[in-house]
Amino acid sequence: MDYLVLSHCWGDPTDEERKRFCTTPENYRGRKEGFSYNDLPKTFQDAVRVTRELDKKYLWIDSLCIIQGDKEDWKKEAKRMEHVFASAYCTIAASSASNWRDGFLERNLSPHPPGRDHFIIDSHFPKRLMASGSNRTVDFIQKFFEKYSRCGLTHKSDRDTAISGLVNRIERARDTEERYGVFNEFLSRLLLWKRLDKEKTDPIVYDGRRVPSWSWMAYDGEIGFMSDSALMVPRSEDLGFDLNRETLVVKIRQFEHCRMEQGEKEHAIFADSRRVGSLWFDMETEIEFRHCVVVGMREEYQKEDPQKIYYILLVREEKQPEERLGVGEVEAPEKKYERLGVGEVEACYVSKKSDTGKLV
Numbered sequence: 001m002d003y004l005v006l007s008h009c010w011g012d013p014t015d016e017e018r019k020r021f022c023t024t025p026e027n028y029r030g031r032k033e034g035f036s037y038n039d040l041p042k043t044f045q046d047a048v049r050v051t052r053e054l055d056k057k058y059l060w061i062d063s064l065c066i067i068q069g070d071k072e073d074w075k076k077e078a079k080r081m082e083h084v085f086a087s088a089y090c091t092i093a094a095s096s097a098s099n100w101r102d103g104f105l106e107r108n109l110s111p112h113p114p115g116r117d118h119f120i121i122d123s124h125f126p127k128r129l130m131a132s133g134s135n136r137t138v139d140f141i142q143k144f145f146e147k148y149s150r151c152g153l154t155h156k157s158d159r160d161t162a163i164s165g166l167v168n169r170i171e172r173a174r175d176t177e178e179r180y181g182v183f184n185e186f187l188s189r190l191l192l193w194k195r196l197d198k199e200k201t202d203p204i205v206y207d208g209r210r211v212p213s214w215s216w217m218a219y220d221g222e223i224g225f226m227s228d229s230a231l232m233v234p235r236s237e238d239l240g241f242d243l244n245r246e247t248l249v250v251k252i253r254q255f256e257h258c259r260m261e262q263g264e265k266e267h268a269i270f271a272d273s274r275r276v277g278s279l280w281f282d283m284e285t286e287i288e289f290r291h292c293v294v295v296g297m298r299e300e301y302q303k304e305d306p307q308k309i310y311y312i313l314l315v316r317e318e319k320q321p322e323e324r325l326g327v328g329e330v331e332a333p334e335k336k337y338e339r340l341g342v343g344e345v346e347a348c349y350v351s352k353k354s355d356t357g358k359l360v
Contacts, residue, residue, distance in 0.1 A: 002089040003058035006047040010063070010154045011099020017041070021100060022068040031064075042103035047092050049105065060084060071207070082165030125166065126173050135230065138186040141170065142225045145181060145190075145216065149223045156204045160217045177241060180215035184241055188233040188296040189225065192311055194280040194342045197221040202283070212246045213339040214313065214359050219282065226311060226342060231296030239295065242358060250293045251354035252315065252337060258349040260289040269345050277345030279314060286340055288316045292350060293337075293359065307346050314341040315359060336360050 013021070021041055023031050037048060044061060051059045067073040085091060094104040119140055122128040129137055148163055160180060171178040176185035183190060193216040203218050204211065211218045233239070238251045258271045260279065267287075269277035281287055292312040315337040336358045 001058065002056050003060055004047070004051045004054070004056055004090055004092055005060040005085055005088040006044070006062075006092045006094060007085075008043055008047075008061075008092075008094040008100075009098055009151060011101070012152070013100060013154070017100065018068065022063045023065070024069050025067060028067055041100035043094055043097045043100050046097075046103045046105040047094065050092055054089070056089060060088065078161045078164070081162075082168055085165055086169075126170050129170070130173050134185075137170075137174070138189055139228060141183065141186065142189065142228065145193075146222070146224055149216065149221065156220045157206050159204060159220065160206070160211055179241060179245055180211055181217045182215060187239065187241075188231050188311070189227055191295050191313060192226040192342055193223045194226060195219060195221060195282055196224050200282065200284055210246060212248075212360050213282075214248055226344070227296065227298075230299050231311065232299055233296045234294060238354075239293070244358075246360055248359040250313075250315075250337070250357055250359045252291050252335075252357040253294060253354045254291055254351045255289060255345075256349055256351050258345075267343075269343070269349065271346075271349060276349055277343060279341055279343035281314065281341035282339065288314070288340060291315050291317070291337065292343075292345075294350065297347070305347075307348065309344050310347050310350055312343050312345060312350070313339055313359070314343060316340055318360060334358050 018024075019027075020039070021044070037045060040048065044064075047059055047061065051057075066077045096102075097104040119126065119129040119132070126137075129140055132140075144166075153159060153162060163181070167178055167181070171183065174183065174185055176183050178184070181190070191214060201220055203213075204220055216223045234251070237249070240249050241247075242249045255269075258269050258276060261268050261270055263278075267279040267281065267289075268275050269279065279289075292314055294310050294312055296311045298309050298311075318336040318338045334357055335355070338360060
């Protein structure tokens with residue numbers, strides 16, 4: 001059976017628009033009997049027109065085909081999302097419409113040259129991407145996540161789910177593990193995200209699950225990545241996925257012979273009067289300058305250069321209740337840490353000595 005799917009931005013619909021346009025537990029039975037084209041918002045009407053012009057009978061739209069407000073239906077349908085898009089005759093990408101009301105067929109758009117969209121509109125995604133090599137792949141992934149972070153999902157707790165279908169395809173194609181928007185193959189690059197919104201909201205409250213502090217999915221709002229070029233990275237035993245899905249194994253280091261000062265847009269690191277680094281905190285209320293994890297180093301520096309630049313994660317020890325050692329135990333379990341932010345600093349101001357820890 002041929003059908004089309006609509007990929008679109010919800011925008012910020014009012015409660016009245018949700019009741020009118022969405023399928024809900026209250027109107028589900030009535031919707032099964034049918035509803036009018038005139039009862040749809042402009043973006044949906046345009047999608048119906050495209051479907052008819054292609055001589056197809058069926059169109060899938062998330063807010064119509066998934067019962068909104070029914071958690072069980074959402075869980076079931078979210079798992080099928082990748083299959084729904086992958087099996088469609090084609091996907092209508094209403095990228096020029098910022099909400100349901102705009103429509104996309106009659107907008108005056110200026111042409112733009114093909115770029116990374118060349119990969120995302122691939123009907124066999126990510127076939128084109130896989131043929132482009134590792135550097136272009138990680139570059140695409142970073143820009144794709146940055147764009148996705150600007151979408152403004154109606155339900156913030158869908159941030160880790162709404163993108164899962166495309167992420168799973170990349171994971172299988174690259175034969176690498178993905179956790180919470182971070183691929184093991186590109187671990188260092190994808191850990192170096194920072195929040196770009198001026199107002200930094202609290203972490204997203206996920207229903208019945210936890211998203212780790214090291215993932216950009218832990219927060220709502222726009223992100224950007226610090227590095228868009230190749231990095232020299234730590235050994236896998238110094239930075240890598242733990243057996244626990246929510247945990248990274250890391251080497252914890254300390255800042256030395258330097259201090260932090262508040263700047264206009266970020267915090268600065270100084271050694272005497274010379275600036276030697278910059279820091280960006282995830283939360284304005286969670287500031288601590290003591291521990292860090294080295295994630296990578298710019299490739300243009302020599303390993304022994306004392307002024308080489310480290311890319312780092314700012315971390316602090318997670319507050320935990322005191323645990324007594326059990327019978328036969330000779331040492332306490334590894335300490336757990338949480339991410340506070342990201343930064344860059346000259347290597348000589350980071351301790352060479354390190355301790356193994358768990359980043360959660």
